[in-house]
Amino acid sequence: MARIRVYNEKTAGKTALSNRFIDEYMKDANDAQLKIYIYLTRMISSGKAISVSEIADVFNHTEKDVSRALKYWEKKGLMSLEYDSSKNLVSIDLKDVDQLDAVTSVTSVPGDTVSTVSSDFHIAYGDTGVNNDTEEKAPVVFTDGYDTDNSAEASSVNRFAKPRYSADQLRAFKADESFSQLFFLGECYLGHALSDSELKTIAYFKDVLNFSNDLIDHLIAHCAENGKRDMKYIEKVALNWAENGIDNPQKANACSSKYEKNVYTIMNELGKSSTPTKREMEYINRWTKDYGFDLDIILEACGRTVMATDRHRFEYAESILANWKSQNVRHKNDITQIDETYKKKHSANTSRSAAASASRSTSQTTNKFNQYTQNEYDFVDLEKKLLQL
Numbered sequence: 001m002a003r004i005r006v007y008n009e010k011t012a013g014k015t016a017l018s019n020r021f022i023d024e025y026m027k028d029a030n031d032a033q034l035k036i037y038i039y040l041t042r043m044i045s046s047g048k049a050i051s052v053s054e055i056a057d058v059f060n061h062t063e064k065d066v067s068r069a070l071k072y073w074e075k076k077g078l079m080s081l082e083y084d085s086s087k088n089l090v091s092i093d094l095k096d097v098d099q100l101d102a103v104t105s106v107t108s109v110p111g112d113t114v115s116t117v118s119s120d121f122h123i124a125y126g127d128t129g130v131n132n133d134t135e136e137k138a139p140v141v142f143t144d145g146y147d148t149d150n151s152a153e154a155s156s157v158n159r160f161a162k163p164r165y166s167a168d169q170l171r172a173f174k175a176d177e178s179f180s181q182l183f184f185l186g187e188c189y190l191g192h193a194l195s196d197s198e199l200k201t202i203a204y205f206k207d208v209l210n211f212s213n214d215l216i217d218h219l220i221a222h223c224a225e226n227g228k229r230d231m232k233y234i235e236k237v238a239l240n241w242a243e244n245g246i247d248n249p250q251k252a253n254a255c256s257s258k259y260e261k262n263v264y265t266i267m268n269e270l271g272k273s274s275t276p277t278k279r280e281m282e283y284i285n286r287w288t289k290d291y292g293f294d295l296d297i298i299l300e301a302c303g304r305t306v307m308a309t310d311r312h313r314f315e316y317a318e319s320i321l322a323n324w325k326s327q328n329v330r331h332k333n334d335i336t337q338i339d340e341t342y343k344k345k346h347s348a349n350t351s352r353s354a355a356a357s358a359s360r361s362t363s364q365t366t367n368k369f370n371q372y373t374q375n376e377y378d379f380v381d382l383e384k385k386l387l388q389l
Helices: 019-028 033-045 052-059 063-075 152-158 165-176 176-189 196-208 213-225 231-243 248-271 279-292 295-308 313-326 332-364 377-389
Strands: 003-006 049-051 077-085 089-095
Touching: 019 279, 033 052, 033 063, 033 089, 052 063, 063 077, 063 089, 077 332, 165 176, 165 196, 176 196, 176 213, 196 213, 196 231, 213 231, 213 248, 248 279, 248 295, 279 295, 295 313, 295 332, 313 332
Parallel strands: none
Antiparallel strands: 003 049, 077 089
16 A cells, blocks of 8 residues: 655644634534544644555544545545556645635746646655655646646536635625626625625626626525525525536526426325425435435335325335435336345245244144144123123
8 A cells, every 4th residue: 555645844743724624614524534634734744654544544444434535625625636557645735725715826847747836735745666766756736726637527626616705806896897786686685785705605606607697696586585595505506506507597497497396296296285394305305416316216216105104204205215225226127126026035935934834733733732622712701701790
């Protein structure tokens, strides 16, 4: 397993976490992701080489858990990972969280095959199996949070990264008539004066997501009409639209109509005519988004639920769909195969039970202690006679 050395020249003797990391990134990370990130910041000052397996041992995690955590932080833009030709991890570049959204320029370095820029965090090189005294390591590009890798995956991760606008930039947005109109509309729809954070988020919709004024107007109005006036919620909807190529109000309406139609169809299939509760919407979102099931599979589970019970139907349908998810169901044909396997197994169990029952019956019939006329009592009549005594 390749060993990785993480270090930083300016942080010897202490481990510091950015307030921005605590405020913006900590709340969404799970236990393993947090432990591993904080451990890496600690290892910077130690100057020691580490490996994925050693990190796993420290926290009693699997190596896959560690790798997934590293990938998570890479996708968040807080670090970049470098691999050798054998796909061994050899380098981790921790980004300066407070500088993630700063726009930086890339300066060419004569004689190098890649470019590099200044950063508070220095690149970490690991043991790649070559002689460090004779083999020169190539520099790695890092740009204070913006990955310069030209791969499609890197582009997909960072193209919607939200900038950290400065006060001067916000003043410039307010002075721009196009932006100021959006800010005014936002205050009208949300019913309160917008904070600087909310103003920056609206600017982000136009500046980075490239939403038109009409689409931003439609976005905020759509969320407000559905009782969702929290800007973080609105931002999640905007990102979903951007990722799905929704660039005008017509496409947004079509997407919303399809979603609302699916919700109505599922509710109707479960015998519900009311507006879904928050809990019910959590189930529906889990089935459609987390599990990724098509509507026909969800409706199949709902149909079976209705036939089985008239209480706690969402919970019952959840048990069916969770089971199908665990068995990697993707199409209705997969369900048919699962049903056939169950029937064969059930039939075999029934046959074994019948054979065992017949064996017990035969044994009782041939038992000499059963070979006499059995008495038959009318217990109701006996009870009456006892009461008359």
